[in-house]
Amino acid sequence: MSQTLADPKAARDHARAQGGTRVEAMPILPPVADDLPPGVAADDLVWEETLPGGGYASRRLARGTRLRLIDTKGDACAALNIFNAEMPTERLNVADTVKVQWNGYLGAGKLLLSDMGRVLMSILDDDAGTHDAFCGTSNAASNTRKYGEGRNSGDYPNGRDRLILGAAKHGLTRRDVHPCINLFKGARIEADGAITPQVGPFAPGRTVILRAEMDVIVVIANCPHVLDPRAGWHVTPLRATAWRGPITPADDPVRLAAPEATRAFLNVEDYFRR
Amino acid sequence: MRSDPALAHLAGVIVHDEVVPARAPWLCPVAKGQTLRIVDLEGNQAVDFLIYAAADDAERYSAQDTVSAQGNLFLREGTVLLSNEGNPMMTITGSAVDYHDTIGGACSCESNTLRYGHHTKAQHACVDNFLEANLRQGRGKRDIVSNINFFMNVPVEEDGTLGIVDGISAPGLTVDLRAEMDVIVVVSNCPQINNPCNGFSPTPVRMIITA
Numbered sequence: 001m002s003q004t005l006a007d008p009k010a011a012r013d014h015a016r017a018q019g020g021t022r023v024e025a026m027p028i029l030p031p032v033a034d035d036l037p038p039g040v041a042a043d044d045l046v047w048e049e050t051l052p053g054g055g056y057a058s059r060r061l062a063r064g065t066r067l068r069l070i071d072t073k074g075d076a077c078a079a080l081n082i083f084n085a086e087m088p089t090e091r092l093n094v095a096d097t098v099k100v101q102w103n104g105y106l107g108a109g110k111l112l113l114s115d116m117g118r119v120l121m122s123i124l125d126d127d128a129g130t131h132d133a134f135c136g137t138s139n140a141a142s143n144t145r146k147y148g149e150g151r152n153s154g155d156y157p158n159g160r161d162r163l164i165l166g167a168a169k170h171g172l173t174r175r176d177v178h179p180c181i182n183l184f185k186g187a188r189i190e191a192d193g194a195i196t197p198q199v200g201p202f203a204p205g206r207t208v209i210l211r212a213e214m215d216v217i218v219v220i221a222n223c224p225h226v227l228d229p230r231a232g233w234h235v236t237p238l239r240a241t242a243w244r245g246p247i248t249p250a251d252d253p254v255r256l257a258a259p260e261a262t263r264a265f266l267n268v269e270d271y272f273r274r
Numbered sequence: 275m276r277s278d279p280a281l282a283h284l285a286g287v288i289v290h291d292e293v294v295p296a297r298a299p300w301l302c303p304v305a306k307g308q309t310l311r312i313v314d315l316e317g318n319q320a321v322d323f324l325i326y327a328a329a330d331d332a333e334r335y336s337a338q339d340t341v342s343a344q345g346n347l348f349l350r351e352g353t354v355l356l357s358n359e360g361n362p363m364m365t366i367t368g369s370a371v372d373y374h375d376t377i378g379g380a381c382s383c384e385s386n387t388l389r390y391g392h393h394t395k396a397q398h399a400c401v402d403n404f405l406e407a408n409l410r411q412g413r414g415k416r417d418i419v420s421n422i423n424f425f426m427n428v429p430v431e432e433d434g435t436l437g438i439v440d441g442i443s444a445p446g447l448t449v450d451l452r453a454e455m456d457v458i459v460v461v462s463n464c465p466q467i468n469n470p471c472n473g474f475s476p477t478p479v480r481m482i483i484t485a
Contacts, residue, residue, distance in 0.1 A: 099377075
């Protein structure tokens with residue numbers, strides 16, 4: 001090792017010897033997935049990456065792209081921020097998302113709305129059923145209280161600081177990290193307003209497929225749900241796979257499911273009328 | 275002077291007392307330890323409310339942190355309003371209504387096109403008030419986050435159905451907020467006329483700050 005420290009050629013050899021290493025949580029370049037849905041061509045795959053527990057990723061996805069998230073071991077929690085890639089001041093608005101759709105629970109057929117009356121992404125498929133638009137994610141203070149610390153540089157990074165790093169990779173800042181949604185961990189609301197977290201752990205392999213309705217930047221933090229009642233740090237890897245797909249047509253059932261949805265798509269189509 | 279019923283049980287010296295006209299924005303610093311009282315003068319008026327830390331306005335009110343910390347969606351007397359970094363910004367020290375909303379967000383010209391139709395796009399909306407007030411201090415659209423709606427009622431039903439229903443306020447009812455740090459309060463006196471949050475008729479509110 002001392003030779004590696006002193007000799008740049010030895011350091012180079014040491015670094016290069018790592019090439020080709022496979023670990024559980026990593027991106028695959030070029031992307032390969034042997035479980036694409038029927039009809040999806042391998043050539044259309046654009047992203048294949050597994051995020052570790054506590055990890056994060058951010059990625060620009062083109063309009064029409066399908067993003068499949070898999071909770072591979074049953075204890076992932078995907079905190080999501082979403083931006084209009086072309087104009088990131090437009091971003092996910094959780095209040096409009098629940099208010100405009102007259103419902104607080106996310107699932108198949110629901111839209112993720114921006115603060116500009118447009119749909120950023122829609123939920124095409126969902127066999128999880130436990131998601132959360134209310135609780136947000138952890139921050140340094142809440143992780144410090146619960147786990148003793150919460151720094152990016154420590155063992156228990158918090159969701160907000162992960163979202164900040166992911167957003168920063170696209171030139172965004174603390175101001176841009178907005179209220180998020182959590183996929184795979186749920187929150188039931190009782191009649192008196194009480195929040196009951198649904199954190200599992202669940203069966204492995206639960207899957208959500210989102211469709212980008214605009215060119216978006218998605219930022220994902222895979223950290224324990226902020227209301228996870230368990231004493232320890234529990235979070236397992238999250239797999240992200242994305243492939244190109246057609247732009248939503250006028251007769252799409254999600255687009256036609258409700259008058260509010262149709263108008264949200266009309267606003268998207270108007271935005272791209274240029 | 276304290277015969278004014280709007281000042282009942284309000285301690286300290288009045289340092290600010292202003293009526294915010296119907297439909298208008300309002301911005302005011304509130305120093306740590308001061309109390310802001312909002313008076314719903316005519317009843318049934320939603321007051322859309324954001325808070326920024328005076329020392330660093332990237333730190334701001336977080337609805338999600340606030341509801342998670344108390345394990346409940348409704349803001350009541352005793353609720354501590356937390357920032358996006360988990361710090362107490364203000365505490366609801368008194369409330370004449372049972373609870374207030376923080377999941378319904380603010381109306382905007384754009385969301386109005388979804389909720390009611392494109393014929394409402396030209397109507398004035400809370401986000402335009404938030405923008406106008408914030409732009410004076412260099413904040414912009416990305417600084418607008420999920421807000422509080424004082425005097426607004428948004429219950430969530432068993433199947434997740436939610437909606438803005440009849441206000442639970444009445445003329446003269448108040449809510450008191452004690453600042454736990456130096457903050458900037460930004461308000462939109464909601465101009466919405468298409469749902470029950472303002473009884474379909476926006477009215478003035480009064481802002482009183484005591485030290």
